[in-house]
Amino acid sequence: MRTWKTYLLLTAALTLATSPAKADLLFWSTQAKPVEETQKMRDNVLAGFGETVDYQASDGGPWLTRIQAETQAGSGTIAVLGGLHGDFTSISANLADLGAVDLGGAAVNPNFMALGQLGSGEQKYLPWMQATYIMAANKKALPYLPAGADLNALTYDQLIAWSKAVAEATGGPKFGFPAGPKGLKHRFFQGYLLPSFAESTVTKFRSAEAEQAWTKFKDLWSYTNPASTGYGFLQEQLLTEEVWIAFDHTARLADAFNQKPDDFVAFPAPAGPAGRGFMPVVAGIAIPSTAPDMEKAKALVAYMLKPETQIATLRATNFFPVVDVTLPDDMPASVKASGAAIAAMTGAADAKPALLPMGLGEAGGKFNQVYIDTFERIVLANQDVRTVLDSQAEALRAIMKETGAPCWAPDKPSEGACPVD
Missing domain, CATH: 3.40.190.10 (Periplasmic binding protein-like II)
Known part of the structure; x- marks a missing residue:
């Protein structure tokens, strides 16, 4: 005869068997929305991070609604946010200051770093990738x-x-x-x-x-x-x-x-x-103040700005790096030519984004x-x-x-x- 305890254990087992494993980190983004790009982000870019990352791409409306709901609740599941510069402007007050994140010496474009402050004096987002x-x-x-x-x-x-x-x-x-x-x-x-x-x-x-x-x-x-x-x-x-x-x-x-x-x-x-x-069509990466694990989220942000990750992101999305990198020889000719021109333009002393x-x-x-x-x-x-x-x-x-x-x-x-x- 089955007891209630047995029934509860069976129910729990069935739930675990039929529910997807919970990802350690949710990367909630308005970028890389085409299915093939989303999959490349998961398989080719984020797989090397060392923690399970659930990359989810969303249209701007749902993206904003979810982060606003988590902010209002005072807790959330989103670890990292990805979006265009304009996506972050309305939620600036709800973003963590990333000024102290250790980027391991990555040379990030200073003009884009300034944009990421959103006029606040804090680093509200870090540049992630660009097109122009x-x-x-x-x-x-x-x-x-x-x-x-x-x-x-x-x-x-x-x-x-x-x-x-x-x-x-x-x-x-x-x-x-x-x-x-x-x-x-x-x-x-x-x-x-x-x-x-x-x-x-x-x-x-x-x-x-x-x-x-x-x-x-x-x-x-x-x-x-x-x-x-x-x-x-x-x-x-x-x-x-x-x-x-x-x-x-x-x-x-x-x-x-x-x-x-x-x-x-x-x-x-x-x-x-x-x-x-x-x-510049600048995409940034940010951390909401309600992130469930701030240290892991900061580690993921730093990982996204590593030169090798930036190159993998270029292959996955056709968006160019925002850090100083040497592109591999097997890149398409258009990428190599455009990449050099973009680097010269965005890094120029007289650059005016x-x-x-x-x-x-x-x-x-x-x-x-x-x-x-x-x-x-x-x-x-x-x-x-x-x-x-x-x-x-x-x-x-x-x-x-x-x-x-x-x-x-x-x-x-x-x-x-x-x-x-």
């Missing part, structure tokens, strides 16, 4: 570089002079820009052009410095292939030699380097008077359209720069007031909606 936009050129263009120009430290004036020399030598404009319907032109204006001249994306949108930026871009457009208004992925035009010099996202240049690795070079975006503006827009919600499309309309009016329709900036600044100001979104780098932090001067 770069320049590429056919090696046939290199002999036409201006005298004394350093390909890894070009200015906008030098890029214009180079493009002009190539156009004159070849009989037509050879600079290519992703100005087509599917091109990422707005990211160039938001993250590269304006920050390089005005050290701003929003506040100084209509400033004298912004006026200078757009005037310079009009000069560059004089030597830009007019078919650029239809370009989306510049790798195609590089391969056909429609263009010899191009700007685009690393993923949209990859085929050119992989198909003809000996024909092309990658290099950083140019610099203006305010610095070398560039837009400009983050992706944050806090705009459904108004993100309208925000981007302001920059697209500005480009079309100034460059394509040849309207007066000052008149256009004054007009478009009103549209931008309305969006910022509507959303209440505070400023993001390179603009200075704001209380409430980011102002448009």
Whole structure:
């Protein structure tokens, strides 16, 4: 005859047999969401940590809801959080200070370390991985570089002079820009052009410095292939030699380097008077204050920044390292070329990171359209720069007031909606 004690033991045994083993550490992330990337994170990146890690990828909404619920409860199961810079901004107060974490000598990009403080004075997250936009050129263009120009430290004036020399030598404009319907032109204006001249994306949108930026871009457009208004992925035009010099996202240049690795070079975006503006897509790694085992969580964070782990992460996600690493020889040509350019750009003394827009919600499309309309009016329709900036600044100001979104780098932090001067 079975006793209640026997019944309870059988029930417990059945539960253990049918329930998955509880992971030591839950890594809750908005990144590496495709199934194949998630599995590579588990098998190829985290397997070497030495503790069982349950890597779970989530959309932004559920990701935020869960961490907020655990914070409100005062205890939780999440050991480590992974996300983009903007994912952390609303939960900064609930993140542990990682300033004392021993990174074992890993040389982490200082600009990204500063971003990880989220304006708090504490290291709220550590940089984890990055993607960005770069320049590429056919090696046939290199002999036409201006005298004394350093390909890894070009200015906008030098890029214009180079493009002009190539156009004159070849009989037509050879600079290519992703100005087509599917091109990422707005990211160039938001993250590269304006920050390089005005050290701003929003506040100084209509400033004298912004006026200078757009005037310079009009000069560059004089030597830009007019078919650029239809370009989306510049790798195609590089391969056909429609263009010899191009700007685009690393993923949209990859085929050119992989198909003809000996024909092309990658290099950083140019610099203006305010610095070398560039837009990093920065992912970070953080620890919630409710982490069940703070010491193990800190050990995992340190592990993620080891050079060998950063390389494994690159293989798994196509996001680049944020620490100084030497890439193995068996990496694809596009990775090696882009990686060197990204390292030179992000580590430059005049580097000026400009983050992706944050806090705009459904108004993100309208925000981007302001920059697209500005480009079309100034460059394509040849309207007066000052008149256009004054007009478009009103549209931008309305969006910022509507959303209440505070400023993001390179603009200075704001209380409430980011102002448009």
